[in-house]
Amino acid sequence: MSVLVLVEHTEGNVKKKSFEAVQYAAGIAKAQGTSVTALVLGTVADAEMAALGQYGAQKVLHVTDARLNELHARAYASAVIAAAQKDGSKVIITLHDINGRAVTPRVAVKLKAGLVAGALSYPDTAKGFVIKKAVFSGKAFAYLNITSDIKVVMLMPNTFQLQQADGSATIEKLDVTFGDKDFGVKVKEVNKVKGEVPLSEAELVVSGGRGMKGPENWGLIEDLAKELGAATACSRPVADAHWRPHHEHVGQTGGTIRPNLYIAVGISGAIQHLAGVNGSKTIVVINKDPEAPFFKAGNYGVIGDAMEILPRLTAAVKKFKESHK
Amino acid sequence: MKILVCISQVPDTSTKIILKDNDTAINSQGTTWVINPYDEWYALIRALELKEAGTATDVHLITVGKADVEPVIRKALALGGDEAVRIDAESNDPYQTAHYIAEYAKSAGYDLVLCGKESIDYNNGTAGTMLAELLDVDYIGFATNIQIDGTTATVKREIEGGEETDTCSLPVVISCQKGVAEARIPNMRGIMAARTRPLKVLAPTAVDAVTAILSYELPPAKAGIKLVSPDDMDALVELLHNEAKVI
Numbered sequence: 138m139s140v141l142v143l144v145e146h147t148e149g150n151v152k153k154k155s156f157e158a159v160q161y162a163a164g165i166a167k168a169q170g171t172s173v174t175a176l177v178l179g180t181v182a183d184a185e186m187a188a189l190g191q192y193g194a195q196k197v198l199h200v201t202d203a204r205l206n207e208l209h210a211r212a213y214a215s216a217v218i219a220a221a222q223k224d225g226s227k228v229i230i231t232l233h234d235i236n237g238r239a240v241t242p243r244v245a246v247k248l249k250a251g252l253v254a255g256a257l258s259y260p261d262t263a264k265g266f267v268i269k270k271a272v273f274s275g276k277a278f279a280y281l282n283i284t285s286d287i288k289v290v291m292l293m294p295n296t297f298q299l300q301q302a303d304g305s306a307t308i309e310k311l312d313v314t315f316g317d318k319d320f321g322v323k324v325k326e327v328n329k330v331k332g333e334v335p336l337s338e339a340e341l342v343v344s345g346g347r348g349m350k351g352p353e354n355w356g357l358i359e360d361l362a363k364e365l366g367a368a369t370a371c372s373r374p375v376a377d378a379h380w381r382p383h384h385e386h387v388g389q390t391g392g393t394i395r396p397n398l399y400i401a402v403g404i405s406g407a408i409q410h411l412a413g414v415n416g417s418k419t420i421v422v423i424n425k426d427p428e429a430p431f432f433k434a435g436n437y438g439v440i441g442d443a444m445e446i447l448p449r450l451t452a453a454v455k456k457f458k459e460s461h462k
Numbered sequence: 463m464k465i466l467v468c469i470s471q472v473p474d475t476s477t478k479i480i481l482k483d484n485d486t487a488i489n490s491q492g493t494t495w496v497i498n499p500y501d502e503w504y505a506l507i508r509a510l511e512l513k514e515a516g517t518a519t520d521v522h523l524i525t526v527g528k529a530d531v532e533p534v535i536r537k538a539l540a541l542g543g544d545e546a547v548r549i550d551a552e553s554n555d556p557y558q559t560a561h562y563i564a565e566y567a568k569s570a571g572y573d574l575v576l577c578g579k580e581s582i583d584y585n586n587g588t589a590g591t592m593l594a595e596l597l598d599v600d601y602i603g604f605a606t607n608i609q610i611d612g613t614t615a616t617v618k619r620e621i622e623g624g625e626e627t628d629t630c631s632l633p634v635v636i637s638c639q640k641g642v643a644e645a646r647i648p649n650m651r652g653i654m655a656a657r658t659r660p661l662k663v664l665a666p667t668a669v670d671a672v673t674a675i676l677s678y679e680l681p682p683a684k685a686g687i688k689l690v691s692p693d694d695m696d697a698l699v700e701l702l703h704n705e706a707k708v709i
């Protein structure tokens with residue numbers, strides 16, 4: 138009857154958002170008087186898996202098949218079903234991200250289970266199994282009730298702060314028999330920036346728009362990001378003009394992010410841009426035009442020329458970091 | 463090769479959301495309805511490109527919705543497509559929607575099903591994967607480039623922090639986003655032709671919903687922005703540390 142969580146990892150390192158998912162599952166399990174089982178697919182060291190206990194997992198089910206180091210959505214879904222059956226799970230937690238969207242809907246269909254994509258709250262069980270999610274690109278929230286017996290929930294990353302505690306999960310191997318169909322999609326080539334925090338997981342983000350004038354000025358954005366330990370993002374025209382890679386583009390047609398801090402530099406704040414960032418906890422707007430719409434959506438604003446303000450802000454952050462060592 | 467393109471109707475991004483009936487419904491009076499941008503700009507246009515290139519023989523469109531979605535599906539037909547199907551049902555349950563589309567798709571037999579990466583109303587991005595599962599075929603999500611060679615699809619897709627190239631055999635369901643197709647706008651000839659293209663209306667094959675929307679809520683109004691002097695970035699850092707507590 139455990140709450141089952143599908144864990145994502147990058148080359149054996151559990152992603153931060155998967156710790157969030159485990160912690161979220163632990164909250165649900167506590168309310169239901171049950172435990173959390175984490176499902177890990179592919180090659181991950183035992184110590185890394187045991188650490189899932191620090192966020193509330195009692196048990197890890199490990200499918201060691203190395204083919205699962207790549208996303209094979211059908212195989213992943215088969216593994217989730219096998220684990221859910223073994224544990225008799227009635228609640229299954231995954232992430233609302235690229236991988237989660239390829240796997241979870243399959244799981245929901247196989248189990249004829251209701252699915253919430255992008256959960257922002259714990260389920261309210263007073264009226265059923267009611268979960269809040271953002272709709273209309275953040276312009277409203279909907280309260281969705283899952284009416285099926287089994288519930289499947291894709292948690293929105295960066296929704297809950299992590300709280301580490303003591304704990305260690307026991308590890309058990311799970312054998313899953315896969316079919317040919319499970320590996321129908323073949324991965325031919327991967328182009329990935331290594332070693333960077335993925336934008337969707339970053340707590341701090343510095344983002345530039347057309348107001349940065351050209352790629353030659355991005356050093357100013359990168360310097361600030363580096364000083365803060367932040368990831369970098371951009372508006373759509375910036376990616377369209379190839380000033381920055383496509384995966385940095387946020388907004389309605391790009392990524393949706395919910396960092397603790399979003400610093401928007403030289404971005405006007407069009408509704409389609411806000412759609413991707415309006416879940417950020419704190420927004421700083423740097424723009425030379427006091428009428429820029431972004432000022433209406435921000436928490437802190439600085440009116441002026443980014444080229445002058447950015448070096449000053451970077452220096453101020455540096456000074457702050459040095460005095461808070 | 464036969465292509466099915468899934469088209470959903472959504473409120474235009476600039477629509478102001480107003481609630482009604484004790485916050486249990488959205489007031490759609492005055493809403494401008496459009497084709498979900500991913501479905502229109504990427505899925506549909508790529509299907510048309512494949513037909514023009516001689517790779518595809520038929521491009522069919524499908525939408526799940528009541529009669530009020532017809533202007534939008536007509537607008538899609540004005541861009542192109544040989545015929546359209548409307549499954550006459552209103553559903554906010556992704557499983558139900560996918561089931562309706564799958565039942566039709568099974569009966570007609572398609573080699574390629576294209577949908578958008580997500581619909582901008584409920585922001586789920588789950589219908590395509592559900593459809594693939596119901597059809598027992600592969601799914602590739604967040605595509606930025608789609609090439610078809612015989613019975614093989616080669617697809618570039620977004621992954622976290624980069625891009626990947628995948629191949630798989632048809633039939634397959636692919637969700638589309640920026641990069642997949644060149645932009646185009648409907649022309650007068652298309653708009654005229656769309657009037658004569660068949661739009662079939664079919665009854666849904668019944669299936670129970672597994673989720674229900676109980677209510678809606680609008681986000682709290684922003685407290686208003688605090689302006690900081692451009693000459694005093696120490697003050698901004700101080701606010702971010704002590705007030706916002708984010709650094």
Ligand SMILES: Cc1cc2nc3c(=O)[nH]c(=O)nc-3n(C[C@H](O)[C@H](O)[C@H](O)COP(=O)(O)OP(=O)(O)OC[C@H]3O[C@@H](n4cnc5c(N)ncnc54)[C@H](O)[C@@H]3O)c2cc1C
Nearest residue numbers: 346347348372373388389390403404405407409425426443
């Ligand atoms: C269907 C649709 C989907 C879209 N999806 C997205 C999306 O996903 N993401 C996205 O970002 N956009 C998207 N757009 C585009 C969006 O509408 C805006 O056009 C875009 O966000 C504008 O980018 P920008 O703010 O960088 O540029 P601009 O609007 O040109 O704004 C530049 C800003 O920089 C300021 N500025 C100029 N010089 C300086 C300086 N020296 N110092 C400080 N500030 C300066 C200006 O005052 C201005 O406010 C979409 C549009 C449509 C129609």
Ligand SMILES: Nc1ncnc2c1ncn2[C@@H]1O[C@H](COP(=O)(O)O)[C@@H](O)[C@H]1O
Nearest residue numbers: 468470526577578580581586587588589
């Ligand atoms: N009512 C619908 N009718 C037809 N296609 C739909 C419908 N809803 C969603 N889709 C398709 O599924 C994609 C993903 O939608 P969603 O999972 O609702 O975010 C959309 O881009 C459409 O291509």
